[in-house]
Amino acid sequence: MRKSHLLFTLTAYLSLALLYVPSLAVVIFSFNNSRYGLSWRGFTFAWYERLIENKYILDAAVNSLVVAFVSTAVATVLGTSLALGLHRVRFSHTLNWLFKLFINLPIVVPDIIMAVALTMAFSFFRSFSSLFDMGFFTLILSHVTFQISFVALIVRSRLATMDEEMELAASDLFATSLYRFRHFTLPLLSPSIIAGAMLAFTLSLDDFIISFFTHGPDSVTLPIFIYASLKRGITPEIHALSTVMLTSTVILVVALERLSRYVVRKSEAKVAREKERILEEAEKA
């Protein structure tokens, strides 16, 4: 089965074109020396220079990054502790089902309904505190809410397959629970935590619909900015901005993937060392 039918080959390359030709067109037109129209008028970097001078775009870029970093940090801590907590506690059957449903909600429910639910919740709380006026706080909170589930799901799947033998052995040797957590649970979980954080970060940077509903005038992110400028009419600056965003996402994803591999290797080595030590001590005992 190593030779492909011509039709298969054709479909494969056609779908590749479907996925990449539009984005490539954006990249090409970001270098086009013409403000209007789609004809090629020579190569220029002018739009990129304009980009750096545009205060609104820089603001939006900073907003996007701040929201992504803060919400990812919060959601990673919350999501990991959620997974750990649920792993430890034996809930009654119904309660367990209910919590599992809650965790699955952001994955199952369409984005737009989640956006609606968050908007309603925020407007309800706004009558108690001006903290919930649409702005950075609500934007970050909404991102955290959908990120938690993804982090928790990834960490949970790792917890389910983790072997707890070593942890038990360590506890037999009177290691404190904090020690066990730091030297076994955390290093063993760290790859999945990082994978979860990576996913959360890209989801936050990418998100449009939920941000669109819950952002305020001071917290416009890049996707919202691009969307708004589509309504005003596209300029080559938007192509340049999109090109920067496309390339930086690709670079980011590759870099994070490399980083997670490095962490996996390091944490595996750490756990292996610790295992050896425990076995030695156990023999002595």
Next chain:
Amino acid sequence: MKTSALSKPSFRGNYRKQLLGFATAFPALLCLTVFLAVPCMCLVLISFVQRGEFGDIRWAFSLENYKRLFGFSLYGWSPDFLFILLRSLREAFVTTLICIVISYPLGFFIHARKSRFSRLVWLVLLNVPFCTNIVIRTYAWQLILGPGAPLAEICAFLGVAPPGTPLYPGTFAVYLGMISTFLPFTALPLYAAIDRMNWSLVLAAKDLYATRFKIFTQAVFPQTVHGLFAGIIITFVPAMAMYVVTDILGGARYMLIGNLIQLQFAQARDWPFGATLSLALMVLTLFSFALFKTTRLTKDAGIY
């Protein structure tokens, strides 16, 4: 709630551990409950009340919003909203179908790549669009489909469209946008299934002079149906609720349920009707999940 969980620890000395576990999970659970689960339930309540004069909520319970959804108004019966619902379903259905039709050959092609590296490259190429922004990927089509752009000129040359007409906004542009958005959603799980397939069955079928159609229905399809269903569900549900693609490529008049919901919460400020529409979408979503769950195949495919 707390006491019932803690009153029956599974063995002695576990009480503190349980408490600690609950305390660690609590902040996240609180967040999900307060901002997501409870508001989702409140949708039901709000769908029964009315819009006030200034876009606020008037707490008068009635079935008015549901009547409106089903097309009953002062001027008689005109099922515009039902049409939009049906159109969303049709759109999602056609998108999913085309994605499947493309994904099978694509999956076979990737599987047939000789080196591991080239398979990896193809998979990465399918994965990258996941991480890039949907607004950018969608407006990019405007460049390809706009008047005077290559694709429009090819169509004009072929006589499909009069010269100078843009291919967007319109149905064709929306479908292109939808398919390019959702193709990886269908293709990746399906490829995973194709990769795990037992190809000796296909060879055996060939030896027995089975037609191509028979090979597919008898040897390939049953082995890949899990991946296929996983792909269908993660394509169909978000496709139904799509907002960005229709908004950017469909023009102002092209409405799916997602756009309609957005309209109620933004310009129209009619939250109760928006809640009713959201519930309708929710019912469709849950219905499609249930449909696949009854076959018990999604469970094996790793959904839930």
